Amino acid sequence: ADKAMIDKLAAEFADELNNLGVRVSNLEKHADNVKINGVLEYTYTSTRHDVDHSKNNVDEYVFRLEPTAEVNDHWNVHARLDANGLMDTDGGNTDYNVKLKRAWAEGQYGNFNVKLGKLPNSINLISTTDDPYSGVEFSYGSKWKATVAAGRIDDSQFGDFSRSAAVDAFAENGDTANYQGIKLATTQGKFFGDVAYQHLSSTFTQSGNIAKYYNDKKVGEPIDFKANIWSLLASYRFDKNSALKAEYAKNTEADNYDNAYSFEYDYKGAENANKGTWGAYIAYRKLGQYAAPWSTYGDGVDGGQKGVELGVSWIPFKNILAVAKYFDGKDIAADKDASKLFGRFDFFF
Known part of the structure; x- marks a missing residue:
């Protein structure tokens, strides 16, 4: 019933x-239309340069939020907001304000992807910069994937990125450069590789000493800067514990310091969700300053340096990452010894 x-x-x-x-x-x-991930990051670096007998220690923290919002079945919006401060001055000498570092819309249609806005660079990070650019990126493929990018980038970080003179022309002028990049990448079993090309160009007028460096330029005349950077990357994973990676970049517009390369062996790897996991690596890098003005390897070997880098990572507790790196080598232009000790704790949420 x-x-x-x-x-x-x-x-x-x-x-x-x-x-x-x-x-x-x-x-x-x-x-779950809107998801917010983030990290609280504490970093300590200690650098030494024999060329000027300088020693510099920095205690810094970063609080970062990375929201992702669903627009519809194909489109999402992404952003990154950072707040930085110095531990030894209780935040002094930096800006307490939260800064919008990245903001872009991303559409996915099968194997085709498009990004619009202020984007992270995904072409080849040994050769140009870890900082984002404002523009558009298209990519298509799976095992073979082509990526095309174009936009404008703040070039104050590069200085004179195409010549041999150590002149921070762009830093003085607060200029921006046109940026274009293209990459073809492939994944074949345990092998991954890519070939890429990036172009930077800018024109400015400088009334100071920079014009005197160019014999064919008068003070007040426009000066053109450009960089054409070609790069190769190849990596092979032998098994779940061992991998080898090699990279090379060449700026065909530079007079010298025009190439960069890196050889790295990785053993195991730290996994944020798995307590107790760890990894280690050893690498030799040479980052000519006009082929790698500001690469992602700056935590250890920086642009304009060469030498050996060692690193370890460890997950003491779930979603807590501890990293230590040590670089020992030279400042390329001065041919003087340089070193760096780098330590970081990341608290992911």
Whole structure:
């Protein structure tokens, strides 16, 4: 009798129950439209340069938020907000304000991807910069993937990125450069590789001493700067514990300090979600300052340096990462010894 009554009520209120089910389904589908990940990062660096007998220690923290919002089935919006401070001055000498570092819309249609906004560089990070640029990126493929990017980039970080004179022309002028890049990458089993090209160009007028460096330029005349950087990357994973990676970059517009290369052996690897996991690596890098003005390797070997780098990483607790790196080598232009000790704790959430 109870079952018959339930069936009768179910038939009578079928439309209402269906509508309720749809509403619950939609609510569940869109409950996570906006997700926010982040990290609290503490970093200590100690650098030494024999060329000027300088020693510099920095205690810094970064609080970072990385929200992702669903627009529809194909599009999402991404952002990154950073707040930096110095530990030894209780935040002094830096800006307490939260800064919007990246913001872009991303669309995915099968193997085709498009990004618009202030984007992270994904062409080849040994050769140009870890900082984002404002523009657009298209990519297509899976095992073979082509990427094309174009936009504008703040070139104050580069200085004179195409000549041999150590002149920070762009830093003085607060200029921006046109940026274009293209990459073809492939994944074949345990092998990954890519070939890439990046172009930077800018024109400015300088009334100071920079014009005197160019014999064919007068003070007040426009001066053109450009860089054409070609790069190769190849990596092979022998098994779950061992991998080898090699990279090379060449700036064909530079007079000297025009190439960069890196050889790295990785053993195991720290996994944020797995307590107790760890990894280590050893590398030799040479980062000519006009082929790698500001690469992602700056935590250890920096642009304009060469030498050996050692690193270890460890997950003492879930979502807590400890990293230590040590670089010992030379400042290339001065041919003087240089070293760096780098330590970091990341608390992911």
